[in-house]
Amino acid sequence: MNRNASDILIVGGGAAGMSAAFAATSGGGTNITIVDDNPHLGGQIWRAELGKVRNADAAKLIEAIEAGRIGVVNSAQVFAAVSENKLLAETPNGTTEFEYKKLIIATGARERFLPFPGWTLSGVFGAGGLQALVKGGLNVKNKRIVVAGTGPLLLAVADYLNSKGANVVAIVEQASARNINRFALGLWNSPAKLIQAAALKKRLFRIPYLTNTWIANVTCGSPRVSKGVTSNAAIKSLSLNLNRNGKTQTIECDHLACGFHLVPNTELAALLGCKIEDGFVSVDGFQRTSLNNVYCAGEPTAIGGVEASLVEGKIAGYAAADNEERSRELFTKRDKTRRFGNALNTAFALRGELKTLADNATIVCRCEDVQYEKLAAFDDWRTAKLQTRCGMGPCQGRICGPATEFIFGWKPGPVRPPIFPVKLENL
Ligand SMILES: Cc1cc2nc3c(=O)[nH]c(=O)nc-3n(C[C@H](O)[C@H](O)[C@H](O)COP(=O)(O)OP(=O)(O)OC[C@H]3O[C@@H](n4cnc5c(N)ncnc54)[C@H](O)[C@@H]3O)c2cc1C
Structure with a gap:
């Protein structure tokens, strides 16, 4: 050693x-x-x-x-x-x-992820996750991307993707316009942040910023055939159904970048x-x-x-x-x-409606493939974990733990070593 x-x-x-x-x-x-x-x-x-x-x-x-x-x-x-x-x-x-x-x-x-129908489809990324992939070399030039969820990270990610030639179709923010405006007004005593926010707004002004809106579900959209590409090689798109002030709106895109603060x-x-x-x-x-x-x-x-x-x-x-x-x-x-x-x-606090996005078949624990329906039968994290293996996969509950805490109000259990998966020889 x-x-x-x-x-x-x-x-x-x-x-x-x-x-x-x-x-x-x-x-x-x-x-x-x-x-x-x-x-x-x-x-x-x-x-x-x-x-x-x-x-x-x-x-x-x-x-x-x-x-x-x-x-x-x-x-x-x-x-x-x-x-x-x-x-x-x-x-x-x-x-x-x-x-x-x-x-x-x-x-x-x-990032915090919340499960919704379709969140495990290929083409759906974490917002910061997609940004990290692009920083690592993924090419998003001309890709139609929706950035969704909540928090200022969405703006930073949209700005970054935009600068890399992506076509950011919309920023979908669950917080209300009233909360965001109140937050923005509070920036008057932080001139540096105000300048940053104004510069960001200017760079993103062409992109619709849909407040009070969240993803209800995602399905595979119709294949998109671009010029010079044969139909076999058609690019699969995603079809996003948004809940916008109680009404449904559908957007087609190539990638969804989604994160909830x-x-x-x-x-x-x-x-x-x-x-x-x-x-x-x-x-x-x-x-x-x-x-x-x-x-x-x-x-x-x-x-x-x-x-x-x-x-x-x-x-x-x-x-x-x-x-x-x-x-x-x-x-x-x-x-x-x-x-x-x-x-x-406070401005980007999660709204209660997001607790009901998952349907019975929605996978909540991606590592162990545990569906919402199986988890809903339990009262606490520990029992659900013992009975379903939720949170026992490679991410050790880093993704499903915060999601179940929000959806079911379950408190996380004690932390035990190793806190990350480790090769047996290194243990
Ligand atoms: C995915 C993501 C993307 C973000 N993108 C932006 C952005 O574009 N612009 C912006 O203003 N803010 C962004 N933020 C917010 C930003 O992270 C914070 O504002 C700021 O960087 C926090 O700094 P920090 O040092 O506290 O944490 P971080 O910058 O997260 O640094 C923590 C470091 O510790 C490492 N680490 C954690 N655990 C261990 C361990 N057990 N062993 C060894 N190393 C470990 C992590 O890998 C990381 O490198 C992002 C946040 C996330 C989660």
Whole structure:
């Protein structure tokens, strides 16, 4: 087994983890390591395009990391804890044990998916998932794409796909126009965000933004024969039935990119025994968790966007490097980003109607092929899991867990190692 020892270990190389590392070096002399499961640093926003990042903060972070002041271990997924100050990660070269004096958890968030008839058809992607595939090289030029679900991520994804030559046919948002307008009006005290929002609106102004609207179901549409393509090679399209203010509207497209806001990745924190409250890791002003020498920053503590992750990362980094004065200077800024996050979560709260999208035959747990009808017979997550294998497949309930929590109100069960599937030889 490989071994790595650091004074400060940071799990997660996104905005929060990178800024934590950067702040932690400010004291000088500390041995800092970032471990991340992706081949490149940058997290959800920057990982595939670090070289082209326009954000000044990110550019500074990358420069510091490239200068070698911070150790980086990529393609390493932390899956278990062996003792109070040792974690295990699976890497392409087997297992590595990471020993630390202080730990900063910056594991980010993932998309929330809700099941509806047709969501398992080929051509239906997660919104951020399709964006990640395009960042990885998937060509979407001239593809008709509908981006649907809820949250500001839909706009970011539509903008990105648009910039890659896709024909974004519509953005389908379940939140009401009233909620969104109220949220937009609240941006007056964040001039930078207002400018960003205005620029985004300008770039997306040709794309219909359908509020109060959600996908009722998806079926395979009629094959589309493009010029020069024989009918055998016709492209299969999707036919989306939307519920729009109580009326049905149908849209044809090639791909559906769909996501319902974000779910925090709290598994590692929960595994270590950090206090989790209302689904988020509980932290104090210095981003300290309930465990000694364990800090948490970014989306696991609250879904608040990239600025919140950056500032929380800095606070945690300074605090872990015993530079609490510098941390304290950032409290006001962090509290402002938290207010923004709260407003965001209120504006894009899921409407009750989405609980009834799945019909009896709709698959809810995709790993184990468990249909809605089978789950509806149970009262809680644990019993449903034991009787149907829901949540016991490779994703370990990361997708169906948040969905069943929303649909049935089931509380997630305790987290056990390994938190990610691991090769037997690495266990
Ligand atoms: C799919 C998706 C796409 C998004 N796209 C955008 C966008 O285009 N624009 C935008 O403004 N916001 C986007 N967001 C929101 C964005 O993620 C946040 O605003 C911000 O990046 C959060 O930073 P973070 O550091 O908290 O988390 P992240 O950027 O998510 O970084 C966390 C990192 O930790 C790694 N990690 C997690 N668990 C482990 C583990 N056990 N072992 C090792 N590594 C681990 C993750 O792979 C990831 O690299 C997106 C979110 C998601 C889920």
